[in-house]
Amino acid sequence: MNTGAVRVTIVAMVMLAASGITSAQEAARLSAAGPVFSNTGYDANAYGANEGYPLGTLAAGAEMRHLVATYSHFDEMTPAHIVGRAAAAWSFQRAAEPEIYYSFRGERRTIADYLSRQPTTGLLVARDDTILYEHYQYARSAGDRFLSQSMAKTITAMLIGIAAADGRIKSIDDDVATYVTALAGTEYGKTPIRALLHMSSGVDFKEIYDGQDDIARLGRDLFGRPGKAPEVSVAQFDTRVAPPDTRWHYASSETEILGLVLRAATGKPVADYLSEKIWQRIGTEADATWAIDGTGQEVTFCCFNAVLRDYARFGRLLAHDGVWNGREIIPRQWLIDATTVRSSDTYLAPGVATKYYGYGYQVWLLPGAKRQFVLLGIRGQMIFVDPATKLVMVHTAVRPKAVDTDASAETIALWLAVVDQLGRGAR
Structure with a gap:
């Protein structure tokens, strides 16, 4: 336990004594503030527990027995660039675990029930600078780097905002070919950057995760060896079915x-730009990694890898609208624009x-009067953010289905309960 956790526990126990509460169970709960680790999890043997959760190959990584290792050691399966950590880590404080209840399909359940029902590898809840809950399953640890899948899309969008503020990108209304000249003359080359941020290029791209769709083709191009250059791969998707920024359609190609725009505009690898502009500035405790294709370009629609607490640090940055302890890291207006639907863009609304x-700049928007948003990746990768209460929930998982709406509905129910129960008085 770190010194912050010890301090929180001692203060809490003194308060208990002053109030006359001497419950041994409550004292144990307070003294246990800190990460909790389990060697098992939902249907653990099907996930390879009896084999030590074996690491497979890229070709076999989606097999159920390999999923736990794939989603926590992906950067051992494919080349990746390092995203350098901070010289000195910023530390969260800790508080005793709260009791969290949520309702789902007419049943009242606990957060422990949730973990017993879902193949969750890591779950962390923080309120501003304090971790309230941090659990790992399937023998995963705080040192494991968890695969982001499409949560990386939001990171990419935040870097676009920084590059625009730096003057590297003159306007997000510029066409892509202004920066990526190899795409000149293609439909994507004629598309404004803003439309890509909104997943609204109007270029046809099929992403249904059946192994035969366009995302599978793009993945084979980029992860195959030697593979295709990314400019060549995305140029093959060249049929326009709608004008830019008129219809939302999810497409990782965007x-x-x-x-590619980031690399061309900044003149730096995306991983280096992320390290310099965000990762080091928010006091990350561990190096992250970003998988690269055969040309050395980061695969920015996915494949970022970081430890759970560093994902929480990034979530905290977003919860503060890009400001970290008084210092603006991501332009505040960019983040507000990224997580708000303009009156002219109702097709993006929840x-x-x-x-x-709904959808913003590569980030999912939750319905309701409050501004809440979430980073999503297939198989259950999620970072929920509530700017009003500064609550963040990081969720990593190994769901058998790429997209599981029932499982996600339960996670959303848990998140809404977290905000309701832990956000009181924090607004």
Whole structure:
């Protein structure tokens, strides 16, 4: 336990004594503030527990027995660039674990029930600078780097905002070909950067995760060896079905192009730009990694890897609208624009873009009067953010299905309960 945790525990126990509460159970709960680790989890043997959660190959990584290792050691399966950590880590404070209840399908459940029902590898809840809950399952540890999948898309969008503020990108209304000249003459090359941020290029791209769709083709191009250059791969998707910024349609190719814009505009690898502009500035405790293709370009629609607490630090930065302890890291207005639907963009609103979520700059928007948003990746990778209460929930998982709406609905129910129960008085 770190000194912050000891201090919180001692103060809390003194308060208990002053109030006359001497429950041994309560004292044990307070003294246990800190990460909790389990060697098991939901259906653990199916996930390879009896084999020590074996690491497979890229070709076999999606097999159920390999998923735990794939999603916590992906950067051992494919080349990656290092995203350097901070010289000195910024430390969260800790508080005793709260009791969290949520309702789902007419049942009242606890957060422990949730972990027993879902293949969650890591779950962390923080309120501003204090970790309230941090659990790991399937023998994962605080030192494991968890695979982001499409949560990386939001990181990419935040870097676009920084590059624009730096003057590297003159305007997000510039066409892609202004920066990525290899795409001149293609439909993507004629698309404004803003439309890519909104996943609204109007270029046809199929992403249904059946192994035969366009995202599978893009993945084979980029992760195959020697593979195709990313500019060549995305140029093959060249049929326009709608004008830019008029219709939302999820397409990972659009984030891949944003990564190409970043590299061209900044003259630096995306991993280096992230380390310099965000990762070191928020006091990260561990190096992160970002998988690269055969040309050395980061695969920016996915494949970022970081420890759970550093994901929480990034979530805290977003909760503060880009400000870290008084210092603006991401332009505040960019973050507000990224997480707000303009009156002229109603096609991006929650319930319109999708049946539930809306969409901003590569980030999912939750319905309701409050501004809340979430980073999402397939198989259950999520970072929920509530700027009003500064609550953040980081969730990593190994769901068998790439997209599981029922499982996600339960996670959302848990998050809404977290905000309701832990956000009181924090607004």
